[in-house]
């Protein structure tokens with residue numbers, strides 16, 4: 001299967017072979033890959049070459065390494081459609097997964113200038129600042145920090161944010177969520193992302209910022225969520 005005469009570098013041929021085995025289901029999510037030594041012996045190539053192929057697949061998110069245990073095939077990426085203004089809770093339930101949150105911080109703080117501008121309140125006015133690790137079937141999916149005005153979202157508490165913010169806003173406060181502006185950018189994981197999303201610094205993270213407005217135009221929230229780029233992909237339908 002490996003052609004040493006080919007102009008294609010050997011590491012690339014190995015990489016392609018493993019990629020195809022994953023695509024065809026010959027290597028399944030969670031399955032351990034043979035060791036570098038076995039590949040090297042089978043194809044008569046150096047372990048360095050094998051390592052390069054495997055590292056590329058780790059960076060691409062198809063494989064992951066566990067210290068002392070080996071290399072494994074990653075779970076299929078979760079697709080998130082960006083067509084509707086849905087909550088994390090709704091997204092996970094739609095997929096048949098159980099949503100959950102681990103509350104990392106919950107505080108009332110004076111709004112810094114930027115956040116105040118986004119929420120259209122005075123700088124220093126009180127806001128809730130909440131950081132949650134969002135879970136699906138107990139697996140960390142996203143690290144999320146939200147900012148909302150204490151004036152608009154009254155009596156928010158820890159119990160509510162462990163469950164669903166949108167359910168509270170619509171179901172209890174009877175506010176109507178209208179639209180949001182959302183941006184996505186790739187970042188290298190910072191210390192917090194590495195710790196809570198359990199990623200190494202080689203795995204990119206997608207930072208999603210959502211600025212959500214009520215139907216009457218008042219800003220409801222400004223939220224930053226970091227998703228593991230090796231677990232998630234975003235789908236957007238585009239029309240001509």
Ligand code: GLP
Nearest residue numbers: 087088089164165166167210223
């Ligand atoms: C997503 C959005 C956030 C929003 C959250 C609400 O994660 N990115 O902007 O605050 O959903 O989710 P829930 O209602 O589950 O708290």
